[in-house]
Amino acid sequence: MIQHNIAVYAEAQERNRIVTYYEANRAELLHRALIPKVLIYSQKWFEREGEAIASTILAHGKLTVVECLKDIQLNTKSSTLVSGRSEAQRVLAIKKTFTRMVKEKCLIAVKPSDSLTAADKDMADEKRETDKMTLPPTAAELANIRAGLEAQKSKDQNSSIVGLKRTLDSSEFDDFDGDKRRRLMTDGDLVIVEEVESDVYFKINFERFIIRWRNMQIACLYETRLNPTARKIINTILKLAEERMINIKEDFSSPINSILLQNSLPTDINLVDTLEFDPQELGPSNTKPRAGECLEKYLQILEEDQMQILKKDAGRSGQYIISLKAASRILKKSLIQDIVATRFGSPYVRIMNMLLEKGKLEEKQISRFSMMPVKDVREKLTTLCTYGILNLQEVPKTNDRAPSRTFYLWEVLLPRAADSLVDRLYHTMANLRQRRFVEKAKRAVLLEKCERSDVKDDENLLNAAERKELETLNSVLEMLEVQEMRVADMAVTLKEL
Amino acid sequence: MVDSKSLEDLFYDECSKAGNNGLTTTDFLSVHKECDPKDTALAMNALLTKGYIEVFQVRGELIYKALKKEDVGKAGALHGEEQVVYNTIRSSGNEGIWTKHLKSKTNLHEAVIKRCLRALEQKALVKAIKSVKHPTRKLYMLMELTPSVEVTGGPWFTDQELDVDFVEQLTHQCYKYILMKSFPRDPSCIFTSSHNAYPSAAAVRKYIMEKRISQVELSVDDITMLLDVLIYDGKVERFIAQVDEDWDDEDMDTESDWVYKAVRDKKAESAWQDCPCGVCPVADFCTESGPVNPAGCTYYSKWLDF
Numbered sequence: 180m181i182q183h184n185i186a187v188y189a190e191a192q193e194r195n196r197i198v199t200y201y202e203a204n205r206a207e208l209l210h211r212a213l214i215p216k217v218l219i220y221s222q223k224w225f226e227r228e229g230e231a232i233a234s235t236i237l238a239h240g241k242l243t244v245v246e247c248l249k250d251i252q253l254n255t256k257s258s259t260l261v262s263g264r265s266e267a268q269r270v271l272a273i274k275k276t277f278t279r280m281v282k283e284k285c286l287i288a289v290k291p292s293d294s295l296t297a298a299d300k301d302m303a304d305e306k307r308e309t310d311k312m313t314l315p316p317t318a319a320e321l322a323n324i325r326a327g328l329e330a331q332k333s334k335d336q337n338s339s340i341v342g343l344k345r346t347l348d349s350s351e352f353d354d355f356d357g358d359k360r361r362r363l364m365t366d367g368d369l370v371i372v373e374e375v376e377s378d379v380y381f382k383i384n385f386e387r388f389i390i391r392w393r394n395m396q397i398a399c400l401y402e403t404r405l406n407p408t409a410r411k412i413i414n415t416i417l418k419l420a421e422e423r424m425i426n427i428k429e430d431f432s433s434p435i436n437s438i439l440l441q442n443s444l445p446t447d448i449n450l451v452d453t454l455e456f457d458p459q460e461l462g463p464s465n466t467k468p469r470a471g472e473c474l475e476k477y478l479q480i481l482e483e484d485q486m487q488i489l490k491k492d493a494g495r496s497g498q499y500i501i502s503l504k505a506a507s508r509i510l511k512k513s514l515i516q517d518i519v520a521t522r523f524g525s526p527y528v529r530i531m532n533m534l535l536e537k538g539k540l541e542e543k544q545i546s547r548f549s550m551m552p553v554k555d556v557r558e559k560l561t562t563l564c565t566y567g568i569l570n571l572q573e574v575p576k577t578n579d580r581a582p583s584r585t586f587y588l589w590e591v592l593l594p595r596a597a598d599s600l601v602d603r604l605y606h607t608m609a610n611l612r613q614r615r616f617v618e619k620a621k622r623a624v625l626l627e628k629c630e631r632s633d634v635k636d637d638e639n640l641l642n643a644a645e646r647k648e649l650e651t652l653n654s655v656l657e658m659l660e661v662q663e664m665r666v667a668d669m670a671v672t673l674k675e676l
Numbered sequence: 677m678v679d680s681k682s683l684e685d686l687f688y689d690e691c692s693k694a695g696n697n698g699l700t701t702t703d704f705l706s707v708h709k710e711c712d713p714k715d716t717a718l719a720m721n722a723l724l725t726k727g728y729i730e731v732f733q734v735r736g737e738l739i740y741k742a743l744k745k746e747d748v749g750k751a752g753a754l755h756g757e758e759q760v761v762y763n764t765i766r767s768s769g770n771e772g773i774w775t776k777h778l779k780s781k782t783n784l785h786e787a788v789i790k791r792c793l794r795a796l797e798q799k800a801l802v803k804a805i806k807s808v809k810h811p812t813r814k815l816y817m818l819m820e821l822t823p824s825v826e827v828t829g830g831p832w833f834t835d836q837e838l839d840v841d842f843v844e845q846l847t848h849q850c851y852k853y854i855l856m857k858s859f860p861r862d863p864s865c866i867f868t869s870s871h872n873a874y875p876s877a878a879a880v881r882k883y884i885m886e887k888r889i890s891q892v893e894l895s896v897d898d899i900t901m902l903l904d905v906l907i908y909d910g911k912v913e914r915f916i917a918q919v920d921e922d923w924d925d926e927d928m929d930t931e932s933d934w935v936y937k938a939v940r941d942k943k944a945e946s947a948w949q950d951c952p953c954g955v956c957p958v959a960d961f962c963t964e965s966g967p968v969n970p971a972g973c974t975y976y977s978k979w980l981d982f
Contacts, residue, residue: 403942406864455860455867479869485913516910520944522955525909528944533908550905552838607953610962610970617971618980655980665947 181294183240184382185211189299202296209674210385212608212667215660217388221285224391228276231255232286233383241289241380244277283422287384304328333425389675390424396672397488397506400513404484408453412477413489415443416501424503427675431490434498441474450474507676511597514672518600519568526551527559531568531591539572539588560589567599597673604670611663618655622648683711683719684728691729691742698732698739727759754796757784761792765802765816770824772805772815806836831892832901846890847902851911853883855938872917874935877903903936912936952979 180186184207189200214237221233235250236242242250251273252266280286292300308324309316316324394417402410419439420432444450450473461467468476478499481489488506492498512535520528529549534540537548542560546553563569574586619626625648634640641649686708691699701720705713720740723729732739754762764781765773773781779789793816796802805815808829817823832838857875860867875883881899884890906912917935948954952975953962962968970976 403940405866408864409866453865455862455865455871457868457871457873460868460870476868480866483869485915514946517944517946518948518954521946521949525944528910529905529908532910536908548904549908550832550838550843550901551840603959604948606959606962607948607951609964610953610973611951613964613970614973614976614980651982654982658980662947662951666951669946669948 184289184293187294187296189296200296207385209670212663213385213388213671215664216392216668217383217385220388220391221280224283224285225276225280228273229280232273232277232280236286236381236383241382243380244274247277247381248273281381284384284387286381287387289380289382301328386427389671390421390427392671393427393503393507393510393676394418394421396510397501397503400486400488400506400509401481401484404486405480406453408449409477409481411445411448412440412474412481413501415445416440416489416499419443420501430502430504432501432503434492434495434500437474437478437497437499440499441471444474450477508593510672510676512593514669515568515593515596515600518669519563522566523559523562526555527563530556530559531563534569534589534591535593539590541586541588545589564589567603568596570595601670601673604666604673608663608666608670611659611666615656615659615663618652618659622652625649625652683715684723686711687716687719687740688723688728688742691740694741696741698734698741700737700739727754727763730763757782757788758792758795760784761789762796762801765796766818768817770817770821770827772807772817772823772827774810774813774815778816808833808836811836831890831894831898843902843905846884847905847909849884849887849889850880850899850902851906851938853880854906854912854936855941858938859940874917874937876917876933876935880936906936910939911941912938952976 181188185204187202187204189202190197191200217237218230218233222230225232231251232247235247239246239250248270252270277286305324305328308328309321395414398410398414398417401413416435417432419435423433450470451467454467454473454476456467458465467473478489482491486505486509488502488509490500490502492500516528516531519531526549530545533545533548540548542553542557545560546556549556560569564571568591570590570592572588572590574588575581576584576586625645628634628641628645629649687704690704690707694703701713701716704716705711720729724731728743730741730743732741760782761778761784764778775789775793779786782789793802797804800819802816803819805817805823805827807813807815807827809826815827829836829838832843834842854875857873859865877896877900880903881894881896884894884899903912903914907914914934914936916933946954952973953959956962956975958968962970964970
C-alpha cells in the first residue's frame, strides 16, 4: 500500500522502542476511481506511449524511468514489432514521452517524506523550530512559526517545479536524473529503503489531471453560453496559464498577454465570421474588421460576460487573468442545478437559485417570488431539505419559541449542499462496485471455466448458452464500470474544485 | 328660529363642508349661534336615523361626518342593525371585511350579523368574496366595488388560486421573445458587446400585449415578476443597459435601465440520474447488509437487463 501511495506511516518513540503507525491516504484512495479516465487522457495528450507509461506506473504505484521502460518492453514485446518500429526508436519515444509528462507535471517525483503522514511532518518541522529556542514559545511565536513553515512549504512546491523545468530544458536524460538525485540528497531526509536506489521514482500526479479536466470544463461553459470560438479562446488562455498553476485551490490564473494569446490561438479558429456587428458599429463601409480587432472584441465580450470569470489584470493593460475560484463555483453550482433538475424537476431549481441569490427567505416570500402556490412550495422545500440542498433557520419572535411565533427561513449553502451530494455520490459508487462483484459472483462457475488453459486456447469449448452468458456479463460489467466512472467524475467536481 | 327640517339641511351641509375631518356640535353651534342646542340634537338624531351622517368618537369628543347622497339612498332604507352592519362593511372599502372583524367592530351578536348579512345580500347591497391571502375567510364588501389587488392577487389568480398554467405559458413566451433578441440568427454567432437591442421589461410587455398572448391587461411590474422567475430558472440574465447617447431618445418608453438577455437553452443532464441510485426513493435505507441492498436491488436488475 505504501508502494501505491495509499498508506502513509508515522514513527513514534514509546518508552524504549519505536512504534510505527499507519494511516490510509484517503485523497489518494479516492483518486483511484479516476484511473480509467487518467488512462484515456494520457493517451489523448501523450499518445500511445503516454498510456503505456501511465498504466505501468499505476500498476506499480511508483517507478523510475528505467524500471518503467523495462516493464513496458516486457509486456509488449510482440506488439512492438507489429508497429514496424525498431526497439531503439520505441525506447527513445517512451523516454521522450516520459520526460514530457514530467515536464507537464502529469508525473511527479516521489520524495521519501511523501510516505510520512502530513500531520507528523508538520509536527516534526515545528519541533525543530521550537527546539532552537531557549524558552517554550508563546502562542504568538508559535503562530508565527507555523505561518513561516506554511510559507516555506508553498515556496518549496513552487521552486521544485521551476527547478524541474530548468533541468529538463538541458534535455539530456541522464543529466536530469543525476540532478534530480542530487537535489533529493540535499533534502537530507532519505529514510525509506526505496530511496537507497539511485534513481528517482515517479508517480501519477492526479491533481494535475484534475486541473486539466477542470480547465476543459471551464472552456466548455463558454461554448454553451456563447459559441465554440469563445471556448477556443478561453481554452488557449488556460493552456498558456496551466504551466504556472500549482494546485486546484488557487484563486486566479497567472496573467496572459493578449499578443501572446493571439499568436497561440488554434489555426482553425473563426474570429471574424462568428461576430455579429450592429450596423452603426461597422460604419459606412460595412466591412468587418480584421481578426486582431475581432479578438479584442471577443475579449471584451468574454470580460463583460455575467459569469465574470475572465478579468483584466489590474494595473497592466492587455493582460488577462481567469478567476479560477469563480469558475469553480459556477461549475459546482451548475452541476448541482443539473442534479436537482434531473432528480426533481426545474421548479426545484427555481427555488434553489432564488435562495442562492436572495439569501434567507420565508415560505411565503418564496411562493410569491417563484409564482408557485404555497402548498407546492412547502412540499418542494421539504424535499430539498431532506436531500441536503437547503438549510432551515428558525428565528423565534418570542422567548417561548412557539412555532406559530417563529420565522422559518430557508437558505442554500453551496459548500454544504456539495458535501451532502458528494456523500450520496460515493454511496452510489460503492453500490455500483458491489453490484459488479455480485454480477461476477453469480457467474463464478462460468468465469472459472473461462480461465482454464484449454478453454483459453480453444473458445469452441464454450457452448452457445455459455457464450451468450459471457456476453451479457461483459455488457453488464461495462455498464457498471462506465457508470461508476461518470459518477466519480461528478464527485471530483463537487469535492476537489 | 329655524324649523327642524331646514336645521337638518343646514347641519348636513356644514358636515359636508367639513369633509373628512368631521364636525363637532361645538363647532356647529359656534358658527350658527342662532340655533338651539336642543333642536340641533334632535336634527342630528333625525339625520343619523336616516343615515345621512355618521358619528365617531375621537378623544372623548363626538365627531359627525356627512355621507354622500347617493350612498344614503341605500343605507337610508335600512334600519337599526342592518344599517350598522352596512356602514361597517362600507368603511372597509375595496379590501373587504371578515365576518369575525365585523362582529368585533359592531359589537353585535353573531346571529344578528348573520341575519343582517343575509338581508343585505338579498337586497344586492353587499357581496361575499374570498381573499387570496386567507382562502378560508369570507369577506364582505359593497356590491358595486371591485376587490383590490391585495384581495384578488392580481392577474395571476383565477378563483383565488394561482393560475400555474397561465404563468408557465407567459413565462415561456417571454423567454422565447428574449431569446430571439439575444442572439443573431446564425447559432454559431454572437453579438458584440456594444449591441444594445436587448429588451427591457417594458419591451417584453409591449410584445406580449401586441401579440395578444394575454387576455388580461398586464403592467410592467407584472411582467417584471415573470422575468424574475425566468432569472431564477437560469434562463435569462439581467443587467444595466449601456447608455448610448445616439439611441437614448428612441426608446422613451423604457422606464427602468434593466435589460434582459437570454441564456442559451441547455438540457439539464446528470450522469448520476442515469443509474437507479440517482433516482432511488429508498437510497437512504440502502446498505450493504440491510434489507435494501445493491446485491438484490430490483431497480438494478431492471436497469441491467439486456
